[in-house]
Amino acid sequence: MADTHTHHHEMHEGEALAAAAQTALERSGEQWTRMRAAVFDALAEFDQPASAYDIAEAVSKAQNRRVAANSVYRILDLFTAANVARRVESENAYLANRHPDCLHDCIFLVCDNCGTTTHLDNDKLANGVRDAARAKGFNPERPVIEVRGLCEKCG
Incomplete structure (x- = not known):
């Protein structure tokens, strides 16, 4: 599926x-x-x-x-x-942006060791962040989601 x-x-x-x-x-x-x-x-x-x-x-x-x-x-x-x-x-x-014709929130995975930055799209996660903000009475305009850690090569 x-x-x-x-x-x-x-x-x-x-x-x-x-x-x-x-x-x-x-x-x-x-x-x-x-x-x-x-x-x-x-x-x-x-x-x-x-x-x-x-x-x-x-x-x-x-x-x-x-x-x-x-x-x-x-x-x-x-x-x-x-x-x-x-x-x-x-x-x-x-x-x-390698897909400028698509509008959506991006998620970046940033390696603290080598600096590799991976772009990830996950509308369910991004929409969840927007929904959580709205539930608190906040109007999200541009969610920023970055995950810091180690990439597969460095981890």
């Missing part, structure tokens, strides 16, 4: 990922500029969560000019609002 509580979606890679990100950003009312494309391309190259400073350095190298982290932060804020990127709160770092 299939797990009906896990969200299934198409994961994008490469040019399809950039196209899906552009569509999601434009759908949110923002423009897909050359600088935003460069920031997204740099972000998508990282296998693990990247800081704005990491991304600014990568874009600076690619463009042979200095790009300020403050500019990257503003773009990352737009990306998270448009579901193009996900912020790993405990790391103050970002991941490209």
Whole structure:
């Protein structure tokens, strides 16, 4: 029997990922500029969560000019609002959202030893957090669920 509580979606890679990100950003009312494309391309190259400073350095190298982290932060804020990127709160770092056409709450498993961050979708768990918040009279806008521990390799 299939797990009906896990969200299934198409994961994008490469040019399809950039196209899906552009569509999601434009759908949110923002423009897909050359600088935003460069920031997204740099972000998508990282296998693990990247800081704005990491991304600014990568874009600076690619463009042979200095790009300020403050500019990257503003773009990352737009990306998270448009579901193009996900912020790993405990790391103050970002991941490209490989399925920006799906809206749901993400769960991150963060290894305290090697830093590996695994993205997990479980709508039953996320909805349970939202329901618990509502039961206390709280209106949840963006649940953040991160589990710290050791990954399979380090554990």
